[in-house]
Amino acid sequence: MATVAVIGDGQLARMMQTSAIELGQSIRLLAGAQDSSAAQVCADVLIGDYTDLADLRRAVDGADAVTFDHEHVPNEHLQTLIDAGVNVQPQPAALVHAQDKLTMRTKLAEIGAPVPDFAAIESVADAETFFERVDGKVCLKARRGGYDGHGVWFPDTIEELRETVTELLDKGVPLMAERKLAFDRELSAMVARTPSGEVKAWPVVESVQRGGICVEAISPAPGLTPQLAGQAQELAGTIAAELGVTGVLAVELFEVDGRVFVNELAMRPHNTGHWTQDGCVTSQFEQHLRAVLDYPLGSTEAMQPVTVMANTLGADTEAEMPVAERVQHVMRRFPHVKIHLYGKSYRAGRKLGHVNVTGRDVAATRREAQLAAHFLTDAVWADGYLAHETK
């Protein structure tokens, strides 16, 4: 059977392994550490540095396809591998659009995809001009390396904008700015695409963010019109095709007055697609493996009317109750909640796991997912349910 080499050792690689196992495969991993989320659960692990060409070469040797759980592998190394005949999916020509927010927006504007008004910011003067253009509604972004809201700023005044831009440019951070939208909510449209060009879309989900971090995903996005859902799916498919994306593509969207604007692209399984593990015929992890191997894609039909994913994020201080005990409390109260833990050590704000809950009613399903996800870090039932009742 085929071997997929995965560069990166986080939870995405870990969850690819569960899908690989059932397909009769097993992931070859290039990991930073043996105790990393993914390396803990793979048999074929090379410990190395993904910025080191020699390590990359060793990791991909003999693999049928090479893919990633993050966007940080140097493109020049990937190109060297491709030139040597290695099957890298997705390829740097696509990846650049997930690595650089300005490159992405420029390309999307070019293909006619809706993006908020934006500009490169290479000087304070650029920032001032943009500030005028958008009536002061500015969202400033680092072009590269942002994640979970790091690298995004909302200066309220032109003075604050000048200050932030000066400081960041001095530090050598390449910048762009876009119009700050008063959006109604955030959506995520996910598709998978194969090198042969087959594309399959999942239902569009609503993604709930707190402090720049996705905390919840609701599938399908409640109350989304079939028209807008169809548009968002088609948009994601067009972007995948136009940018030459292979594997899973997540298109993060803003919904504003019945229209959508693209905020961000991720070319790998994505937090807003975790619900597919328990709510969909084909999970994003299985689909990603199929896509990078150029296998036919699986059905993206939902298994139940509603699936809610809620992230388990490290709180400021870890609860005293051991995590294995917290897990048992959640299992006892909610026998149908699906717990997914990443084997990561505790850190405030860190994504440690998630839960998926399928159901028929959005409000009830969300409530259960939130309660369960929070208990897994806090050891407290947010609704006042008494701990001894779940003993």
Added chain:
Amino acid sequence: MATVAVIGDGQLARMMQTSAIELGQSIRLLAGAQDSSAAQVCADVLIGDYTDLADLRRAVDGADAVTFDHEHVPNEHLQTLIDAGVNVQPQPAALVHAQDKLTMRTKLAEIGAPVPDFAAIESVADAETFFERVDGKVCLKARRGGYDGHGVWFPDTIEELRETVTELLDKGVPLMAERKLAFDRELSAMVARTPSGEVKAWPVVESVQRGGICVEAISPAPGLTPQLAGQAQELAGTIAAELGVTGVLAVELFEVDGRVFVNELAMRPHNTGHWTQDGCVTSQFEQHLRAVLDYPLGSTEAMQPVTVMANTLGADTEAEMPVAERVQHVMRRFPHVKIHLYGKSYRAGRKLGHVNVTGRDVAATRREAQLAAHFLTDAVWADGYLAHETK
């Protein structure tokens, strides 16, 4: 998080690993070989011999619970481990009933569970007496070590019975006989039970056997009356409690004129429970881990009206088409079929994998599962569908 040590390296251990990963755990494995089905996909593998106490000791050191993917670990070794404080689940006191068909039937008769009329066969005279008692309707069985129909004989005449018994007793095979039933079909009632005594039952499935091997499982068993389904579930729960089973228990049943008789017990995940991976909120592999760790059990609700599991068995000669290509044909024709492969080398009659298909219509779902499972070994569509149509 907790560590479960699994003794055995087959597909059951392999599939426990996929569930363990998502629970934030990872299996500790005692495997016979590094290229075995389970060892291929686990990070923490000890190569050793499960009949060797020293190897067992090393494998279970520090594990929160110890469990099995087969019934062949010597009970005296397990008792030694238990005496040393190791948490073995299920325990030998329960396991004996899955290891010896006569012990099992004697116990079941004692607790009032329905079993076909049976007797120990220690001499040809015993066999003759039993032959008379059941009007020649004899099923002769090796008490220990049978699997997939090996160790089961149906002598048609008293001469044949005498011959077979003489031959087997000479070889030192301990024997029993039971009444050969003209059953309507075979069912499987599966439950999980924790050391604390929580029990949860899955829907009762119909199991289709060919040559003593389970080839298909249909959930729920078509046309089974709610009364009989409830009886079968209750029976399985009673057996689990009375025998002190922990983890998953499969009770294989014969349905005869609206009644059930127990044929066989397995105290581990079972072939007739594979459908739960894709058709049920909680798979038997996750449930087994939860049960042996004494965690609360998960919901056993079905995700769809029908789920069919079909086994992929090695044919007499392997198809020329590489297996990775066969997989792609199946994926192309049936985007919603779930393929599970065990990473095993080809051998005629060997269980190499299975497929699960969920749906609404029993006949259509069975047809798809059978077509897919057969194509995975034969590279032929049994319904004449043309290969080039799935290119």
